Amino acid sequence: MIKTEEKTCLNYVNGRWKSSSNGETKTNLNPADTNDVVGVVQKSTLEDVDEAVAAAKEAKTAWRKLSGDARGKYLYKVANILESRLDEVAETLTREMGKTLPEAKGETARGVAILRYYAGEGLREVGNVIPSTDNQALQYTNRTPLGVVGVITPWNFPVAIPIWKMAPALIYGNTVVIKPATEASVTCAKVIDCFAEAGLPEGVVNMVSGKGSVIGQRIAEHPDVNGITFTGSNQTGRHLGQIALARGAKYQLEMGGKNPVIVADDADLDLAVQATISGGLSSTGQKCTATSRVIVQSAVYDAFKAKLINKIEELNVGNGLSSENWMGPCANESQLEKVLYYIEKGKEEGATLLTGGNRLTDDEHKDGYFVEPTVFENVTNDMAISQEEIFGPVLGLIKVDTFEEAMKLANDTEFGLSAAVFTENIRKMLAFIDDIEAGLVRVNYETAGVELQAPFGGMKNSSSHSREQGRAAIEFFTSIKTVFIK
Ligand SMILES: NC(=O)C1=CN([C@@H]2O[C@H](COP(=O)(O)OP(=O)(O)OC[C@H]3O[C@@H](n4cnc5c(N)ncnc54)[C@H](O)[C@@H]3O)[C@@H](O)[C@H]2O)C=CC1
Numbered sequence: 001m002i003k004t005e006e007k008t009c010l011n012y013v014n015g016r017w018k019s020s021s022n023g024e025t026k027t028n029l030n031p032a033d034t035n036d037v038v039g040v041v042q043k044s045t046l047e048d049v050d051e052a053v054a055a056a057k058e059a060k061t062a063w064r065k066l067s068g069d070a071r072g073k074y075l076y077k078v079a080n081i082l083e084s085r086l087d088e089v090a091e092t093l094t095r096e097m098g099k100t101l102p103e104a105k106g107e108t109a110r111g112v113a114i115l116r117y118y119a120g121e122g123l124r125e126v127g128n129v130i131p132s133t134d135n136q137a138l139q140y141t142n143r144t145p146l147g148v149v150g151v152i153t154p155w156n157f158p159v160a161i162p163i164w165k166m167a168p169a170l171i172y173g174n175t176v177v178i179k180p181a182t183e184a185s186v187t188c189a190k191v192i193d194c195f196a197e198a199g200l201p202e203g204v205v206n207m208v209s210g211k212g213s214v215i216g217q218r219i220a221e222h223p224d225v226n227g228i229t230f231t232g233s234n235q236t237g238r239h240l241g242q243i244a245l246a247r248g249a250k251y252q253l254e255m256g257g258k259n260p261v262i263v264a265d266d267a268d269l270d271l272a273v274q275a276t277i278s279g280g281l282s283s284t285g286q287k288c289t290a291t292s293r294v295i296v297q298s299a300v301y302d303a304f305k306a307k308l309i310n311k312i313e314e315l316n317v318g319n320g321l322s323s324e325n326w327m328g329p330c331a332n333e334s335q336l337e338k339v340l341y342y343i344e345k346g347k348e349e350g351a352t353l354l355t356g357g358n359r360l361t362d363d364e365h366k367d368g369y370f371v372e373p374t375v376f377e378n379v380t381n382d383m384a385i386s387q388e389e390i391f392g393p394v395l396g397l398i399k400v401d402t403f404e405e406a407m408k409l410a411n412d413t414e415f416g417l418s419a420a421v422f423t424e425n426i427r428k429m430l431a432f433i434d435d436i437e438a439g440l441v442r443v444n445y446e447t448a449g450v451e452l453q454a455p456f457g458g459m460k461n462s463s464s465h466s467r468e469q470g471r472a473a474i475e476f477f478t479s480i481k482t483v484f485i486k
Pocket residue numbers: 152153154155156179180181182210211212213214215216217218220231232233234236237239240254255256257287288335338389390391
């Protein structure tokens with residue numbers, strides 16, 4: 001078991017909790033209050049990865065041969081256990097990466113729902129009967145798991161992302177080795193503890209924490225890892241994709257976004273303001289689906305801007321455990337530095353700061369990585385703050401005269417994850433749906449917050465063009481067998 005009272009989280013390998021082979025650890029601090037030690041996680045070695053992969057390899061045949069129903073029953077059990085521990089897991093999540101407690105509870109509840117959704121997949125159809133040209137033959141497709149799946153996850157959704165990768169991997173018959181982001185490993189260990197408590201067979205789920213460039217790299221390179229599913233930065237994703245491609249492993253990458261909102265001249269401005277704030281600033285802007293570019297038609301620009309700034313200046317920023325605060329800190333020091341760097345860059349490039357722009361350092365905030373929600377105007381689409389993923393609470397307002405100009409700018413980015421339009425005009429809606437280069441298209445709704453039963457993924461440089469979640473997950477986690485029986 002994880003010794004939470006001692007705050008030490010061990011690796012989980014072959015059904016047992018164990019220290020890294022070199023005994024090295026890292027201490028995770030609360031980004032809202034660095035005096036608060038959230039936990040101590042293992043800084044694992046290559047040997048630890050190899051042991052976990054060997055365990056997953058050993059377990060894969062027996063797990064594959066279980067019925068989908070039997071695998072589903074395990075996932076239902078995990079869901080019930082996680083649900084019973086929701087408050088504890090959510091509180092750890094808030095303390096470890098900073099998002100507010102209501103957001104953390106929502107995310108944990110989403111983890112429970114994802115587990116139940118995929119548990120149900122164990123009883124759904126997996127193939128098709130396809131007519132043969134030979135009327136004496138039966139031809140059909142079946143699905144077979146990849147084998148061992150390496151799961152490499154980021155810190156921004158410490159419960160939901162590991163679960164939305166592991167649950168489909170498992171239900172479709174794969175075994176798993178997960179390496180969570182170091183900054184979120186205490187929370188992930190609690191999630192893994194729910195799998196342990198549910199009594200999954202030894203080796204089916206394994207967790208090894210540690211440095212991405214060592215542990216993640218080894219998982220990607222390991223010849224016995226048959227598939228790699230990753231969410232995180234573009235730089236790391238592309239690197240992992242190349243490793244996987246070079247050795248013929250299947251891979252799936254979900255990466256960055258620079259997600260636009262278009263506010264058309266007929267938009268419901270209150271709705272657009274509320275969705276821009278929720279989409280851009282909740283979780284301190286640390287979502288790949290977060291709104292960052294707000295493209296507004298000139299006829300409503302001043303009215304939209306006034307409402308937006310008014311609402312943003314009412315937001316309380318502080319420790320996410322307090323119900324008084326709407327926005328928590330950046331998840332770690334390097335995120336804070338990155339956000340402050342882009343705020344300076346925006347000013348240097350000629351954007352005008354409308355609100356925010358500072359680190360908060362008063363008594364309540366001095367021990368955390370807090371930054372004010374920040375809005376720039378006079379932003380052009382060629383500025384760094386319009387093109388590079390900031391992953392923080394920074395919005396750039398871009399004024400345009402026509403809807404056509406707005407569409408052109410919305411698509412002028414290397415990314416294509418999510419995008420939203422606010423309009424009451426059906427022709428504008430349809431033009432947006434048809435022409436926007438994004439995997440997640442929202443009309444009169446925020447860019448963030450995906451539905452677990454629907455496919456999720458990006459176009460252009462936001463993904464490897466595969467889709468996660470919903471039934472779409474079956475495409476990555478299985479291979480098709482075409483069967484012909486004469
Ligand atoms: N798309 C998304 O949801 C996310 C995007 N990001 C973006 O990435 C930026 C940097 O954040 P990081 O945490 O450094 O992201 P990252 O992409 O480096 O980390 C994501 C995961 O990959 C692992 N990793 C890192 N280097 C690796 C390597 N060489 N081989 C294998 N695994 C490796 C990390 O340990 C972590 O588990 C953020 O500022 C943000 O812009 C970060 C987290 C999530």
